Amino acid sequence: MTAHIPLPIDAILPDLLDRLRHAGRAVLQAPPGAGKTTRVPLALLDAGMIQGKILMLEPRRLAARAAADRMAATLGEKTGQTVGYRIRGDSTVGPSTRIEVVTEGILTRMLQDAPDLPGVGAIIFDEFHERSLNADLGLALCLEVAEALRDDLMLLAMSATLDAGPVAEVMQAPILTSEGRSFEVEPRWLPKPRPKEQRFETAMADLILHAVNEAEGSLLAFLPGEGEIRRTATLLEGKVGGVPVYPLFGAMDFKAQRAAVAPGGERKIVLATSIAETSLTIPDIRIVVDGGRARRARFDPSSGMSRLITERVTRAEATQRAGRAGRVASGVAYKLWTRGEDGALAAFPPPEIEAGDLSAFALELAMWGGTEDSLRFVTPPHPGRLAEARSVLQMLGALDGEGRITAHGKALARQPLHPRLGHMLVTAGDQAATLAALLAERDPMRDQGTDLTLRLRAIADPKAFEGRSHRGTIQRIRDEARRLRRGRKGAKLSSGAMAALAYPDRIGMRRTGDAPRYVLSGGKGAVMPSGDALAGQRLIVATDLDGDPREAKIRQAAVLSQEELEALFGAQIGWKDVCQWSRREGRVLTRSQQTFGALVLEDRAWKDAPENAVAQAMLDGVRQLGLRPTPAALRLMKRAALMDDGFADLSETTLMETLEEWLLPHLTGARTTADWKAFDILPALQSLLGWDRMQQLDRAVPGHFTTPLGRKIPIDYAEDVPGIAVRLQEMFGVTRHPVVGRKPLQITLLSPARRPVQVTSDLPRFWETSYEDVRKDMRGQYPKHPWPDDPTQADPTLRTKPRR
Numbered sequence: 001m002t003a004h005i006p007l008p009i010d011a012i013l014p015d016l017l018d019r020l021r022h023a024g025r026a027v028l029q030a031p032p033g034a035g036k037t038t039r040v041p042l043a044l045l046d047a048g049m050i051q052g053k054i055l056m057l058e059p060r061r062l063a064a065r066a067a068a069d070r071m072a073a074t075l076g077e078k079t080g081q082t083v084g085y086r087i088r089g090d091s092t093v094g095p096s097t098r099i100e101v102v103t104e105g106i107l108t109r110m111l112q113d114a115p116d117l118p119g120v121g122a123i124i125f126d127e128f129h130e131r132s133l134n135a136d137l138g139l140a141l142c143l144e145v146a147e148a149l150r151d152d153l154m155l156l157a158m159s160a161t162l163d164a165g166p167v168a169e170v171m172q173a174p175i176l177t178s179e180g181r182s183f184e185v186e187p188r189w190l191p192k193p194r195p196k197e198q199r200f201e202t203a204m205a206d207l208i209l210h211a212v213n214e215a216e217g218s219l220l221a222f223l224p225g226e227g228e229i230r231r232t233a234t235l236l237e238g239k240v241g242g243v244p245v246y247p248l249f250g251a252m253d254f255k256a257q258r259a260a261v262a263p264g265g266e267r268k269i270v271l272a273t274s275i276a277e278t279s280l281t282i283p284d285i286r287i288v289v290d291g292g293r294a295r296r297a298r299f300d301p302s303s304g305m306s307r308l309i310t311e312r313v314t315r316a317e318a319t320q321r322a323g324r325a326g327r328v329a330s331g332v333a334y335k336l337w338t339r340g341e342d343g344a345l346a347a348f349p350p351p352e353i354e355a356g357d358l359s360a361f362a363l364e365l366a367m368w369g370g371t372e373d374s375l376r377f378v379t380p381p382h383p384g385r386l387a388e389a390r391s392v393l394q395m396l397g398a399l400d401g402e403g404r405i406t407a408h409g410k411a412l413a414r415q416p417l418h419p420r421l422g423h424m425l426v427t428a429g430d431q432a433a434t435l436a437a438l439l440a441e442r443d444p445m446r447d448q449g450t451d452l453t454l455r456l457r458a459i460a461d462p463k464a465f466e467g468r469s470h471r472g473t474i475q476r477i478r479d480e481a482r483r484l485r486r487g488r489k490g491a492k493l494s495s496g497a498m499a500a501l502a503y504p505d506r507i508g509m510r511r512t513g514d515a516p517r518y519v520l521s522g523g524k525g526a527v528m529p530s531g532d533a534l535a536g537q538r539l540i541v542a543t544d545l546d547g548d549p550r551e552a553k554i555r556q557a558a559v560l561s562q563e564e565l566e567a568l569f570g571a572q573i574g575w576k577d578v579c580q581w582s583r584r585e586g587r588v589l590t591r592s593q594q595t596f597g598a599l600v601l602e603d604r605a606w607k608d609a610p611e612n613a614v615a616q617a618m619l620d621g622v623r624q625l626g627l628r629p630t631p632a633a634l635r636l637m638k639r640a641a642l643m644d645d646g647f648a649d650l651s652e653t654t655l656m657e658t659l660e661e662w663l664l665p666h667l668t669g670a671r672t673t674a675d676w677k678a679f680d681i682l683p684a685l686q687s688l689l690g691w692d693r694m695q696q697l698d699r700a701v702p703g704h705f706t707t708p709l710g711r712k713i714p715i716d717y718a719e720d721v722p723g724i725a726v727r728l729q730e731m732f733g734v735t736r737h738p739v740v741g742r743k744p745l746q747i748t749l750l751s752p753a754r755r756p757v758q759v760t761s762d763l764p765r766f767w768e769t770s771y772e773d774v775r776k777d778m779r780g781q782y783p784k785h786p787w788p789d790d791p792t793q794a795d796p797t798l799r800t801k802p803r804r
Contacts, residue, residue, distance in 0.1 A: 007035030007597045008298075012178040013043045020122075020154055021049055025173035028158045032320060033327050034178050036158050037063075037126055038070045044122060050154065051122035054099045057107055059130045060250060060255050060275055061087040061344050067126075068092070068101040088416055089483055104134035105416075111141045112367050112413065113148060124153035128167065128700075129159040131351030131379070133361050140375040143171065153244060170376050183326040185288075192327070194787060201228055202293050205235035208269065211524065212240055215332045216287020219269045222321050224293040224310045225249065226472055229271045240269060246776045248272035274317070288325040288333040290318060298355045314346045351379050354366040358389035359419045363398055366390075366405040367413045393677055394506055396423040417484070424502040429490025432498045434459055437480035439502065439543055443556060444473040452543060452558040453495050496558035499541040500568055507560060509599045518542070521597030525551040530533045534559060562601070569596055578607050579613040581620035586673035588617045609621075615667040619659050619674075622667075625676055627652050631714075632680040637703040638717030640689075642741075648689055648696075662688040700741060708733060708796040721746045721761075728757060728774070729785060732794040737763045767791050 009030055019026045030036040041054050058064040068085035075082055085092035085101040093100060105729055110117060117123075123142055125135055139157065146153040157167055164175045194203050208221055221231050226249045233245050246260035260270050263283040270282055274294050294317060298309040313321070318335070325331025335342070353361070358381055372381050393399040398409030398419055399702060405413075408426070414424030419435040438444075438455055445455050448468055458465035459481070462474050493501075500507055505522030516528035516535035526542055528535045537559050544556035547725045566573060573596045582589045590609035594602040629637060629652075639648040655662070666684040670676055686694060697703075704712040705724045707732070713724045723746035731749065738745045744761040751757050757774055760766045784791050787795040 007039060008033075009035040009178050010041045012040065012176055016040070016176055017043060017047050017049065019174050019176065020044070020156065021047075022360045024152070024175060025155045025171050026157075027164050027168045027171060027173050027175045028156060028178065029164055029175065030158065030160065030178035032160050032323055036073065036178065037067050038463060040156070040158065041069055041083075041124060043072060044154075045098055050098075050121040051152070052119045053097070054122045054124065055107060055110075056099065056101045056119055056124040056126055057104045057135065058101055059104060059127050059132055059135065061090075061103055062250060062254070062275055063127070064101045064103055065090075065254065066261065068099075069102075071099060104132055104138055106142070107138045108134055108364060109414075111138070111145065112364070115141075117143055117145065117150065121152070122156065125155075125157045127159065128157045129348075131349075131353070133352045133356055133358075136353050136377055136379065137361060137364060139171075140377050143371070143376050144374075151467075166378050170378050183328070183330045185322050185326040185333050187322060188332060188334050189342065190335070190337060193338055193341070194336065200291065200293070201231040201235060203336060204228070204232050205239075206287070207336055208232070208236060208289050209239055211287050211289050211332070211334045212243065212269065215287045217329070217331065218267050218282075218284045219287040219289060220282060220285045220324055221269065221271050221289040221291070223271055223273065223291050224295045225273060227470070228291070228293075229273070230472065232271055236269070243267050243269055245269045245271065248275060250275055284322070284328060285324050286329060286331040288322055288331065290321045290333060290335050292335060292337045294349070296349060296355065313346060314349050315342075316348045318342075318345065334443065335343065353377070353379050353381055357418070358386050359392050362386055362389040363393055363405070363409060363413050363419055366393070366399055366403065366409060392505075393419060396420065398423070412793070420502040424671050425484060425488075427490065427500045427501050429488040429620055430485045430801070431490060431493065432501075433484040434477070434481040435495060435498050436484055436502075437477045439499075440480070441471075441473055441477050444470045444477065444545065450528065450534055450554055450557045452556055456495055460482075494558075494560075494564065495721050496541055496560040497564045497568060499543050499558045500560055500565070503541055503543055504569065505597065506545075507565065507596070507599065508540045508542050508554075508557070509601070510536075510540075511539050517551070519598060521599050525599040526554050527551055528554045528557070538562075539565060565596065565601075572596060572599065577609070579606070579617045581617050581624070583624055586621070588614050588621065588671045592612065611668055614671060615664055617661075618667050618670050619664060621670075621673070621676060622655065622659055622663065625673060627655060627681070628677060628679075630680050630682060633685055634682065635703060635714060635717055636682060636685050639697055639703060642701045642717065642722075643697065648693060649687060650688075702740060705738060705745060707731070709798065715740065719746075723748060725750055725756075727752065727754065727798060728778075730796050730798055731763065732788070732791050732796045734796075735767075735792050736762055737761065751778065752785050764792075 016026060016028060028036060028040070044050050056067070058067060064087050064151070065086050066228050068079050068083050069082040072079040072081065077083070079085065080092040080094045081096055083099045083101070084097040085091065086093060086106050087103045088105065107123070125139060128135055128139075139155075142153065142155055146155060155171060155173070157171065169174045204221065204223060208219065212219055221232070222233060226247075229247045229249060233247060234246055244266070248257060248260040248266060250273065259271070261282050266286075270285075290313070292313050293310055294313045295310050322333035325333050361381065372386060372628060390399060390403060393409065394401070396412070396419055398406060398412050400406055405779055408423075411426050412419050412422040415425060417425060417436055417440065421439055421767065425432045425436050434456060434697065438459065443455070445458060445465070445468060448454060454468075458469045459474055459477050462469065462471065491551060507521040508518035508526055511517045511519060516530065516532065518526045518528065518540065519528055519745050520542065526545060534557055539560040539562060540554075540557045541560050542554045542557045545552035545554060573594065575592060576593045578589070578593050580589055581587075590606040592604045592606045593600045637650040637652070640648055663684050666687065670679050687751050689697065701717070703715060705715055706712055707726060711730070713726055715724055722740045722743060725748040728749040731747070738747075746761050747758065747763060748756050749758045749760065749766075757778070758766060758770060771791055778785070779787045784800040786794070
């Protein structure tokens, strides 16, 4: 191997090679600048211990190309000879290539095409701490291949900042740590929080100018994305004393990226995304300005796919960034936050498997033929989110009803797109390339209405929409659309029809009413901004929503016709009879409906709905309205509650839970709220108890008290003590107090006008003590009624005294 400048990683290489020679696996921790990316692959090659190629995975295309170029230069060769690279849309390899630097998705494709990886002897996962979905999946697949097919396959995970324990445990590998060569970096925080009204780019430009004037050396500033970089660069124009300003982000032309990272000896300012945190070495950097923001892939409910979301950096990322200032000499790291805010930063960024969209991941699992349980993951996928992803794939026809991959699913797995967009592209052909590229990007025309066709026109003719669209985003969409075209043909479809292929669960039909509200085929609700150009359309496809779980706001949509819907999804459109309770109308509705998902395309009356179906639907009405027992039914329920354990439970809670068992057979004829209010559940309760238990109940807890005159008076069990209300004269001659079970019956004695006179639980004592006083009062008020001196000897009566 060609001689080279010593780096910190060199000291640990002999130990690393020895561990790999004996164990075949290892986890290497080495900070940025240690030299792991370029030294380790060459050391493996030079040791002659690898039969076949060495694959090294990089999370970014720029890093892959830069690593290959540096290793080739170390060997004194051109890239593509001993060392080459392969990334999406570009490759530089040759017949003599022994080290291939590839982006992470390339490995997954190679494994799916040939699981035994013929011709590959070792795989290096560089920058594994970034924990992308492809890296996690690639490692899990490689571990299975190594155990089942290739026990000679060497595996090495390398990282700058990594909690190595879990990774080493999954790999069953030793951990090696290399010390980095880093000079002291002085952190400098803001003295106080920056004003909320200050724009981020303005604050960054001010801090960069302050740093350039205060410290020496080239400056590397970290910003979240291309837009922030370009706006900050504009603010710096003419203010940095002739120091050149270089942007650096993933979507740039490779020549422009090389210009930003190339050594030149002159002082410069590099405005970069997190692409510059690891893998890339930018010479002569002595100053770092950290904006404290990073973009991560997060599942975005608004688009149904992963999107890059701007978040605060973690402590690990901030440390990585600051370390870039201490590569060649002591440096300074300026941070766009206060020291107090520093303590609130999270420790590490979450792995993508916890926060990203799992649709493509689930598709790859199905393509592999395994399950998440059969593979070893550093962080297992969440079962619920994985189930949601599989549901999307089944909706697209990529998985069958058993979760197995279909021929169509295999075609989607080979598309460099989210499965939704891949399905659209495979089905509609090249005409969908521009729309696929548009839907995969950020909206280039925010605040310009929802119409998707307006965006497509701007992409076709950018000059006509100058000032109304984001030029950089439009250009990226045009470039990506060009890459997606493969000469595929398809039936001519409108933009709405193509969008419906990607979002069959987002086809919306306008609700009745003035407001532009829609019900989506997936069952959710959405609202169009008032006055929008599409607000009057009956059918739309919502391609971007704001994510509100109750009623999402539509941010991007296309028009769909009924004819297009039927042509695309005719097999899923059908008639069904619906018998259901309407909470809004308070009645059972019986309709025949033509439906697509949750959409009701046509609605007719179902006139001959069977009674049992109506009764079943009415149960939902009962659940909404409550039991509403009549007084007689309530007494029966109270009586049953006084029985010993083991008797039928007629509590309202139990009855509501078991409506189908006891009420359904008796619910004939009830269809509305009014019907239910008039319905008597007593017969149903009596039927539930049956003759034997009713007899048992009547003996133990009778429902009526029979007066001396033979009248049956209902016993009230509403209170703790059972009671009756009876006219005083009707109880004449009763000398033993009536009881229910072992409890005395509480008797409310009434006047001839049925007003309460006395309440007693001991009638003989009442005759002896209180009756005389009551008699005096009653004789004066009701002189026509009998008030005998001795009520125990008198006959019970409800009549007045006979006329003389």
